[in-house]
Amino acid sequence: MSSTTTTARRTGTGRLARYFRSDVGARVTSYVFLLVVWQLAALYEERFPPPADALGFLWIEVSGGSHGGVVRGEFLEHFAATLPRFALGVAISMVLGVLSGVLIGGSKIAEALLKDTLLMLVALPAIIWAFLTQMWLGLGDDAVVITTFLSAFPFVAVNVVQGIQAVPRDLRRMSGAFHVSGYRRLRHMLLPAVTGYLFAGFRFAVIIGWNAVLLGEWFSSSEGVGWRSRYWYDANRYKGFVAWVILFVGFIVLLDRLVLVRLQRRAFRWRDAQLGETERQIEEIDVGATVS
């Protein structure tokens, strides 16, 4: 930023203009802009609630107030229902993903046979899993958790495969030449290299898992964030739906930016330029480093 002249410092508008021109000012402006667009959209479509309405509703919901007398606001119980399903789904997808990733990445035969299957699973839209589990299991926790990990584990596996294959072949041959035992090879060579990719997979699992949990709950449960969103939607109370959108989008964005990205930067300390394009792109879409 250029230094201010004494004239600009004297006038109030000078300072305001400077604030506006800064990076923070730009960000604030973007939020103001989005709010304006939202308000306009609400004016255009009467079913779509304006920001004030949605936020007001959100407040009632969170604080347990009353929505027009009969229904009470509910917040904690739904998050309390969703989070365990989410965590379990992510955990299972990590286990499944690592196992299948290690199998496919480590064995040429397995790779030849199963890589296309894996890609097919990656390509499957989560809605299919939501539908299938509903048809298989009806309502309930199981369906939701299964939808979650089925949607997420292929991404973990793909990342693990890439991680394993990124270990330079020479390193493997070398440790083979010196007859390093299988366990030591695993521990000292593969694991550190794979950690970065493991983490990228974990991030995918979290983001996709969250989407899937919501989708699963939309169809297959009687409580939870996804269910509550649908509850308001079915009742044509779109204020409620939008309020919950704010909640669940806010949750994942905060989780991603505050927790995951920081962890990822640490996990990737060992990373070198061999990192695949996809991860680089995905990372760029969210890593704050571009603007800091």
Add this chain to the structure above:
Amino acid sequence: MSSTPVAGTSRGDPRLSLAGRRRVRGVAGLVVGVGGFLLVWTLLSELIFGEFTLPPPLEIGQLMWEIVRSGEFIHHFVPTILRLAYGFGLALLIGFPVGYLMGTSRWWRAFFHDMVMVAGSIPGITYAVLALVLFGISILGPVLSVGLISMPYVAINVAEGLDSVDRRLVQMSDAYGRRRPTIVRNVLIPSVAPFAFAGVRLSFALAWKVEQLTEVFGSSSGVGFQIRHEFEDFSIPGMLAWVLLFIVFMILLERFVLAKLERFLFRWRLEDRP
């Protein structure tokens, strides 16, 4: 074995050229991969889950064939593809200027940063239902969903691509007195186009999934609509048949049509020359 070079073939030489051998290897790999897929599927269906839960490949295959033969597939595939195409068009239309601004101005980069970042991680269901609320049953829902979800990839790539614009070409244009709009059209956009295209390719899979979800919720035609229809009919085979047809076609589309398109658009590049 004689020591004649393998690259290229002379007439009458029965051995394959290097490129030919690569192609054969590719096809073989595909056969093995598909075989493995069918094998896993059959095992899961027969031995673990049972024919109702997971219908065997043959049953699904027959259904898929019926759907294609009866013309139903084309009937629904076309609207889906059109929506995807429009959506990507929108992503390029918005992504280019956004990426340009982000790449050339620090202020705009800060302005768009959060929006671009969040657009990529909004749960698909949000797009699907909001589109339904805002637009009802309409083409706008899928198109906008695809556009908004792919736009960040295009924008980020365009912003990166701006770095690669050859300054010397801009200098040449200046020396010959070319005006700014002409330079943008003839130098900037073509320089950045490959990056924008890469953005589309990267977001392709993500985009089709969101598109399907939006279609399931709010369309009256298209593959997603059919999937919902089968779901409401409680038909697992029907659903699986449609989704497999869709995925196979999308993969073929990506691998062949997109790749060919990319090669045509960028045929001036030296690396693409045989």
Add this chain to the structure above:
Amino acid sequence: MATLTVEHLHKRFPAIERGSGPTTAIEDLTFEIAGHVFVSVVGPSGCGKSTLLNIVSGIETSTRGTVSVSQDGRPARLGYVFQEPRLLPWRTVMQNMRYVLDGDDVEGRAHQYLRIVGLDDASGKFPSQLSGGMQQRVGIARAFAVEPDLLLMDEPFSHLDAITARSLREQLQAIWAEAKKTVLFVTHDIAEAVQLSTRILMLAPAGRLYADVPIDLPYPRKASDTEVAMAQAELLGRFETMQEETDSARAADVAS
């Protein structure tokens, strides 16, 4: 044909890294060229010759001093041939020609000048399909097609192999003789300058005009002509003297 007047030209670049000061590319340069002439600017690298060309063409601005290019009072049209062809890789040869041309009969002029350099049948090709020499010929055709009053050339043959360069030099001589343009030609190769020019401006570091030598030999000139060879030897000698003087001046600077 045009008149190029350079008066007390001064160009200084700000410091690019910590610790180094700003660089003065050109200290104080004054000269004038006009009419159907071929003027070469020669000097060692770092003497500011490329900077001079960039300023004349408007790519860069001077810090002080004036540069004016005029043709009977109106601003002159410029053509510029760079060291690299600088063709738009995503456009065909013909499209590249059209990119710089305005006015009427753009197609006709483009074809005409492509024919002169012998590349008219390549007009539908992309630059990547042509060799380096062919691309440079397109660059030259492009510069001439503009029908400029002043033609600027920045070491256009330095990236080419000797055979192609020799052939292009002959072509350039022929085109210039017929098209009657004012040419300002930058090179580090004295022999090339002597073969092509009517006048040579020898620059020492920081754009100091060391010598201004007319070359009165008849055209067409071949590198194998005796007179040309003698003139080349003489100028090379003067060039080397200039280098020695510069080096000792620099050594004296360091010592003091």
